[in-house]
Amino acid sequence: MKLADGLFLESCREVAKKYPSITYNEIIVDNCCMQLVAKPEQFDVMVTPNLYGNLVANTAAGIAGGTGVMPGGNVGADHAVFEQGASAGNVGKDKIVLENKANPVALLLSSAMMLRHLQFPSFADRLETAVKKVIAEGKCRTKDLGGTSTTQQVVDAVIAKLD
Amino acid sequence: MTMAAFLARRLIGNRSSQILGTSCSSSGAFISVARAFSSSTTPIKATLFPGDGIGPEIAESVKQVFTAADVAIEWDEHYVSTEVDPRTNSFLTWESLQSVLDNKVGLKGPMATPIGKGHRSLNLTLRKELNLYANVRPCYSLPGYKTRYDDVDLITIRENTEGEYSGLEHQVVKGVVESIKIITRKASMRVAEYAFLYAKTHGRKKVSAIHKANIMQKTDGLFLQCCDEVAKKYPEIYYEKVVIDNCCMMLVKNPALFDVLVMPNLYGDIISDLCAGLVGGLGLTPSCNIGEDGIALAEAVHGSAPDIAGKNLANPTALLLSGVMMLRHLKLNKQAEQIHSAIINTIAEGKYRTADLGGTSTTTDFTKAICDHL
Numbered sequence: 001m002k003l004a005d006g007l008f009l010e011s012c013r014e015v016a017k018k019y020p021s022i023t024y025n026e027i028i029v030d031n032c033c034m035q036l037v038a039k040p041e042q043f044d045v046m047v048t049p050n051l052y053g054n055l056v057a058n059t060a061a062g063i064a065g066g067t068g069v070m071p072g073g074n075v076g077a078d079h080a081v082f083e084q085g086a087s088a089g090n091v092g093k094d095k096i097v098l099e100n101k102a103n104p105v106a107l108l109l110s111s112a113m114m115l116r117h118l119q120f121p122s123f124a125d126r127l128e129t130a131v132k133k134v135i136a137e138g139k140c141r142t143k144d145l146g147g148t149s150t151t152q153q154v155v156d157a158v159i160a161k162l163d
Numbered sequence: 164m165t166m167a168a169f170l171a172r173r174l175i176g177n178r179s180s181q182i183l184g185t186s187c188s189s190s191g192a193f194i195s196v197a198r199a200f201s202s203s204t205t206p207i208k209a210t211l212f213p214g215d216g217i218g219p220e221i222a223e224s225v226k227q228v229f230t231a232a233d234v235a236i237e238w239d240e241h242y243v244s245t246e247v248d249p250r251t252n253s254f255l256t257w258e259s260l261q262s263v264l265d266n267k268v269g270l271k272g273p274m275a276t277p278i279g280k281g282h283r284s285l286n287l288t289l290r291k292e293l294n295l296y297a298n299v300r301p302c303y304s305l306p307g308y309k310t311r312y313d314d315v316d317l318i319t320i321r322e323n324t325e326g327e328y329s330g331l332e333h334q335v336v337k338g339v340v341e342s343i344k345i346i347t348r349k350a351s352m353r354v355a356e357y358a359f360l361y362a363k364t365h366g367r368k369k370v371s372a373i374h375k376a377n378i379m380q381k382t383d384g385l386f387l388q389c390c391d392e393v394a395k396k397y398p399e400i401y402y403e404k405v406v407i408d409n410c411c412m413m414l415v416k417n418p419a420l421f422d423v424l425v426m427p428n429l430y431g432d433i434i435s436d437l438c439a440g441l442v443g444g445l446g447l448t449p450s451c452n453i454g455e456d457g458i459a460l461a462e463a464v465h466g467s468a469p470d471i472a473g474k475n476l477a478n479p480t481a482l483l484l485s486g487v488m489m490l491r492h493l494k495l496n497k498q499a500e501q502i503h504s505a506i507i508n509t510i511a512e513g514k515y516r517t518a519d520l521g522g523t524s525t526t527t528d529f530t531k532a533i534c535d536h537l
Contacts, residue, residue, distance in 0.1 A: 003332035004342040030433045034440035037415055038310075051375075055433060058408040062415035087408045 008049050033059055040064075054087070061086035068103030068144040069135070071110040073117070080117055082110040100150045103142040105131055108158065130161040206237040207493060210262045210460075213240065214272030216467025217477035222272050224479035224530040225486045228505070231534040234490065234498050239266060243274055243285065253288035260292045263460060268493060270486055271462035275469070290323060295452040295460060296350065297357045298323045298431065301488070302438040305447060307511030308520060312441045314419040319438055320361065321431020322354040322386075323452065328428045346382040346427060351389035357453060358390075358425035359397045369401040369422035370394070373410050373430050386427050410434065414441065439464075446519050449484030451492065459492040461485035475525040478517040480506060483533070505536035 009026060016024035027035070029052045035042060036056070040063050048056055061070040072085030084106040096102065108131050115124035134140055140157040141147025149157075213222035229236055241259040250257040263269045274285045289295065298321040304313050331343040355372075362370050372390040376383035387404060394402035405413070407430050413420050414434070418441055426434060439448040445465040452460045463481035471477055483506055490499035509515055515532035516522025524532070 001327065001332060001342050003334060003340040007338070007340050030436035033411070033433050033437040034444065037437055037440035038444065051429075052433075054375075054408050055411050059411040059415055059437065062412035066416060067412065086412060087406075 005049065012047060029056070032056060036060060036063065058086045066144055067106060068142065069105045069109070071106055071108075071113050073110060073113045075117075080114070082114040082117070083107070084110060100152065101143045102151050103144050104151050104154055104158075105135065105142075108155075126162055127158075130158045130163075133161045134158050206235040207268070208237050208239050208266045209489065210259070210266050210269035211238040211240045212259070212269065212271040212274065213242065214467060215243065215275040216273060216469045216472040218272030218274070218467060220473070220475065220477050220526050221463070221479035221482045222270075224526060225270065225482055227530050228483060228502060228533055228537075229486065232498050232502050232505075232537050234495065234502075251283075251288055251292065253283045253285060255285055255288050260288075263289075263293055263458065267456070267458050268489055269460040270482070270489055271460055272482055273463055273465055273467040275467045289460065290452070293452075293454045293458055293460060294324075295454040295458070296322065296324050297354050297453040298435070298450060299361065299453060299488070300435045300438070300448060300450040300464075302435075302442050302448065304442050305510055306507060307513055308443050308447070310441065310443055312418055315438070315441050317418065317421040317438060318361070318365075318367070318423045319431060319435040320354065320358045320423065320425045321435055322350055322425075322427050323431075324428075325350050326382075326428030328432075344379070344382050344429075346385050348385060348389060351386045351427075352393065355390045355393040355425060358423060359393050359400060362400050362423045363397060367400070367423045369403065370397075371410070371421055371424050372402070372404045373407050373424055373426040373434060374404060375407050375430075376404075377406060383427065390425060407434075411437065414438065443520075445481065446478050447480050447484070449481060449488050451485065451488040459489060461489040461492075475527055476518055477526050478519050479526060479530060480510070480517075501537055502533075505533045508536050509533045 012024070012026070016022070029048070032046075032052075033056065036059050040060065043060075046056060046060075057072075061067060064070060067084060067086045070085035071082070073080060073082040109128065112124045112127040112131075115121075115127065134154065134157045135145070138147075140149045140154050142149055142151065142154055211222060211225075213219040226238065239262050241256070241262055243254045244256050245254070247254060248256045251260060271289075283291075299318060300321075301318045303316045304310065325345045325347060327342070327344045329343060329345045331345070332340060334340050358370055361367070370390075372387055374383040374387050376387050390402070390404070394400070407426075410421075410424075411434070414437060418438070424434060435450075436445075439445050442448070448464055450462055450464050452462065454460070463485050465481055468477060483502070487499045487503045487506075490496075490502070509529070509532045510520070512532075513522075515524040515529050517524055517526065517529055
């Protein structure tokens, strides 16, 4: 899509010139998805137009663990709203709510992003570290990560690990 | 329908859907029937576009393997010209295009798009002139070539004529451009019909329609409507609708969830490449483009790799597997299976592998190993 995506690329190039110390490259979206599944470590920050971003974010989230663990945020000129990074296929299903198996990690990490945005880096770090320790330990995991813990159990574990 | 085709249909009776296979229109069906009745010694003519770069070498591999397997195909070779043919406004000559229209089947190697203006891209020329409306890519894990995903066995069927790639863009004012996405009932029904027919004739159990109709309610909505309609005619096949972002996530988490996927153009482009990445990349991926009247143009979708051209290093797997798809389309299933098994076994064995798969074999060694495995 030479004009539409072309304009997007032109804009990215203009901004990239202002940051010569940051490596900038361009990749076609279909090749990008292929590279993501084969070798995701080659990517660092990815900036995309709307639709491609949706697809790439979900692909990346899937590779990294799923909707239950990926944080996200929406940023505007005056406001910011933080929420899970990838679309949750299980949104609005009451049955799952009753089961109490939802993974709180994604939203906890999103709230850490919010704290960082509000310029509370030490609080953000504490929260992130606690969450990461709980996951790394592997004892307290919800169903989507292969465990049997409930939402509350994971939250309690995170609180226990806060220093 | 001609008298001959009508009589043929009556004779075959209930088995018609199997013999007439993948073609949708009646004249296409007639071609397949004619082949079924032709003597086994009459070779079938197929157009071959070796392409550029590594194209000629891998095309040579295909010819060798097919000869070794006694496949009765007579190749009608065509090359991309160095000058634009005014009749086609492209580097592909009128004769080349006519050849595919006459033979109804073809095999295409990688073609480098020449730089410059005032001519159509080669792929666009083929697609428009041959009315290639569906791009079919089977993706399955190759035993012996390990990736992070072992249980991939799916087929992506992508609508190839419209959607986001209709080529309709314009600048509204400086800094604002519009791109128009077109979805038509005709194209959507055509690809949906093909997808379900493919699923049925290949014994697949499930068809998933991939969309973003929650946002693009009219365009993807129309596409889904068409898939819904066709699905009703195939009650034995499980039909589901999956939103594209969910689909991406499911594919990288658990590709075994999918069987046949049918999608509009852009999603198909992205998803089919994503799936190729799951099993090892474009160097191993076959594909087949289906046109009206039963035309099938199988092609290797990787690039022409000019840096290794002429060095006997290229991996012919993608073109060979595409050739197998072509044979299946021609209902030469026995030989298709023979060649397919030979390729799989050669790769699985691990003794002969080209550089891109981590081995040290040359193209010719690898080809010979496959011939030996037949």
